Amino acid sequence: SQQGEEDPQALSIQEGENATMNCSYKTSINNLQWYRQNSGRGLVHLILIRSNEREKHSGRLRVTLDTSKKSSSLLITASRAADTASYFCATDADDYKLSFGAGTTVTVRA
Amino acid sequence: EAGVAQSPRYKIIEKRQSVAFWCNPISGHATLYWYQQILGQGPKLLIQFQNNGVVDDSQLPKDRFSAERLKGVDSTLKIQPAKLEDSAVYLCASSFMRGGTDTQYFGPGTRLTVL
Numbered sequence: 001s002q003q004g005e006e007d008p009q010a011l012s013i014q015e016g017e018n019a020t021m022n023c024s025y026k027t028s029i030n031n032l033q034w035y036r037q038n039s040g041r042g043l044v045h046l047i048l049i050r051s052n053e054r055e056k057h058s059g060r061l062r063v064t065l066d067t068s069k070k071s072s073s074l075l076i077t078a079s080r081a082a083d084t085a086s087y088f089c090a091t092d093a094d095d096y097k098l099s100f101g102a103g104t105t106v107t108v109r110a
Numbered sequence: 111e112a113g114v115a116q117s118p119r120y121k122i123i124e125k126r127q128s129v130a131f132w133c134n135p136i137s138g139h140a141t142l143y144w145y146q147q148i149l150g151q152g153p154k155l156l157i158q159f160q161n162n163g164v165v166d167d168s169q170l171p172k173d174r175f176s177a178e179r180l181k182g183v184d185s186t187l188k189i190q191p192a193k194l195e196d197s198a199v200y201l202c203a204s205s206f207m208r209g210g211t212d213t214q215y216f217g218p219g220t221r222l223t224v225l
Contacts, residue, residue, distance in 0.1 A: 004152075031211055040112070042201055042216030043153070059204030071210050092211060097166055 004032075004089040004101030012107045017078040020075045021104040023089030024069075030092045032065055032072050037086045037103070046074075046087075112136065114180035114217035116202050121224045131220045135204030136182070142179055143214065144187050145201040153201055159185065189222075197224045 004025045013019050023032070031050045035041065035043040049056045049065045056063045062075040076083055086105045090098040115134040123129050135142050140161050145153035156175065158166040161182040170177070174193070179185040189196055199219040205212040 033213075035216075039216075040221075042218045043203075043214075045213045046215070048211070048213070090152075097155055097158060099212065100154070102150065102152050 004091050004099060005030065006089060006101045006104040008104060010105045012109060013079055014109050015079060015081060017079055019079050019106050021074050021087055023072045023101055025091045026070065027093055033090045033098065034063060034074050035088045035090060043088065081108050081110055084108045114202055114204055114215055116217035116220055118220055119218065120221050122225065123192055125194055125224050126191040128188065128189045128191055129222065130186050131200050133185045133202030133217060136215055139204035139206050141205045141207060142185050143203040144177055145203065147201055160171045192224045194224050197222055
């Protein structure tokens with residue numbers, strides 16, 4: 001079974017707007033990662049946040065982690081057409097493997 | 111640096127036939143993963159190798175799926191016989207070390223259609 005669940009399932013925004021998606025998980029984790037998947041391609045690692053961190057930035061990406069609520073959010077600021085993709089959260093629990101959610105599909109309209 | 115290579119990119123077979131996928135990880139990466147991604151879902155780990163040994167195959171349907179990693183480098187994943195529900199993208203990934211704290215690098219995947 002999948003550990004993480006993303007919300008919303010799909011998101012459509014105008015170029016230049018911000019996109020926010022959330023991930024909820026069930027068990028305690030060591031870290032949480034976000035990946036991007038463009039249509040027909042493999043996944044690309046975006047950012048990793050450890051369980052003792054609350055916020056992390058990478059370029060136009062901002063990730064937050066609330067371990068008390070077992071949730072994380074990914075914010076993409078000033079979106080571009082190239083940000084159109086599916087975004088997955090993946091959790092690392094104590095078994096040293098990643099469990100992926102079902103993903104959020106983001107469409108950025110020109 | 112070359113990425114993770116997979117072949118073929120696409121494969122169409124009839125049910126009950128067999129199929130094999132090949133993966134060449136990034137040079138120097140000790141850990142190799144095979145994932146199954148069904149349309150509309152996230153990747154599901156099938157098997158994880160550390161060098162040439164299996165460290166996790168708990169979600170591999172062993173009655174029909176098999177995988178090997180010869181000499182700790184390339185890997186093949188085989189399905190025999192295939193079922194309709196095996197239609198999916200099969201992703202190979204590698205990481206320098208074992209574990210969820212290490213970034214996994216994914217190949218482009220093999221899209222399998224079982225008719």
